Amino acid sequence: MGKNELRKGMLISLDKIGRVERKKTEKMMQANLFTSTLWGKAEMVGITLSINKEWDTRAIIKQAWMEGKKVCIPKSIHKSRALHFYEIISFQQVEKGYFDLLEPVVSETRRVDNSEIDLMIVPGLAFTRQGYRIGFGGGYYDRFLKDFKHTTVSLLHSNQLVKSFPIETFDMPVQYLVTEKGLMQAEGE
Structure with a gap:
């Protein structure tokens, strides 16, 4: 199955998760993240602001602020398909940008x-145990992660783990995966 088919299928699958199940899953994912040493050691957290059916990141941002951590969110630079991160100290410093993303x-x-x-908390739709991910399209995070030297993690429901999909030379894996079942280190190649 190709990436586009897998992306579409995963969006449909995620859309079918009910509100109660979604909240329960998010709470478990967040608990697994917040009790990890990755979180404990981080002083500055990079994260996107979730929209629509994405896993809620506002609770993560609020927890970071409550613990005295700094938070930065990306601004998409469309000409170069790059991401520039900016520190926010309030949700009042956010506006709708490209594709209605909150920037x-x-x-x-x-x-x-x-x-x-x-x-860096990296968004995605489908993941392999090796840490490779299918994002929402555009390759912005793959470009960013190419030169990123610190810890990377993604939040996902265990149903978003797939056996495999075509890996391309520009695909960049994350180091850790956090599901409702726990934290796991990506298996590498």
Whole structure:
């Protein structure tokens, strides 16, 4: 099965998860993240602001702020398909951007150098146990992760783990996967 078919199928599958099940799953994922040493050691967390049927990231951002961690969110640079991260200290510093994604208000935030980000929470739709992921399309995170030197993790329902899909040379795996069942280190190749 190709990436586009898998992406479409996973979107349909995720859409079928009921509200109660979704909240329960998110709470378990978040608990597994918050009790991990990855989270404990991180001072600056990079994360997207979830929209629609994505796993909720607002609770993660609020927890980070409550613990005194810094949070940065991406601004998409469409010409180069790059991501620039900006520190936010309030949800008031966010606006709708490209494809209705929630992005930082650049004039009200500080751009963060990639080396400042200790923990990058990477979104995705389907994942292998090796940490490879199918995102929402565009390759923005693969470009970003190519030169990112710190810890990477993705949040997913265990049903989003698939045996395999075509891996391309530009695909960049994450190091850890957090599901409702626990935290696992990606198996590598």
